[in-house]
């Protein structure tokens with residue numbers, strides 16, 4: 385019998401993408417299991433959702449940097465993910481840049497959801513960047529994570545129109561609806577690929 389794809393999810397925020405993944409799993413539409421959720425924010429929504437879904441959730445102290453993790457902390461996270469037997473790491477609103485040695489532990493086995501049509505608007509609050517640039521269309525992208533920030537190979541994109549009366553909040557909310565479809569769909573594709581390679 386084939387086993388569900390074993391996921392580790394990293395996030396810093398409210399965790400709506402994690403919830404979308406869990407809803408697909410619980411509804412038997414995604415053949416995966418979340419083995420562990422790790423957050424750099426102790427009181428984050430994603431950790432509280434992990435408790436709701438009875439998935440192991442761990443807070444990892446972020447250390448002294450604001451946008452990245454200290455190498456020792458990355459080593460701790462890599463160890464936790466490996467101990468949880470994770471096959472694919474999903475960055476779902478993880479607001480720190482991932483470097484070695486975490487990348488080295490999961491080469492081409494780490495994906496990220498970004499709220500723009502990459503390569504347009506990498507970085508923070510991409511929906512605000514798209515709005516400020518006067519774009520008519522934006523969206524979200526799922527890509528492999530590598531050493532270049534928001535620039536790994538693209539696995540999927542979904543477009544979202546920008547309306548004339550959009551505020552940053554209304555636009556981000558619409559992008560998130562699209563994220564909640566795209567991310568589980570990309571994970572489902574990877575699950576097929578992994579299991580196909582095993583048979």
Ligand code: GAR
Nearest residue numbers: 397398399400401476477497498499
């Ligand atoms: C999502 O919109 C995701 O695309 C974004 O953070 C939000 C997390 O929402 N990620 C980035 O901007 C990464 N550069 P969530 O906590 O509700 O899933």
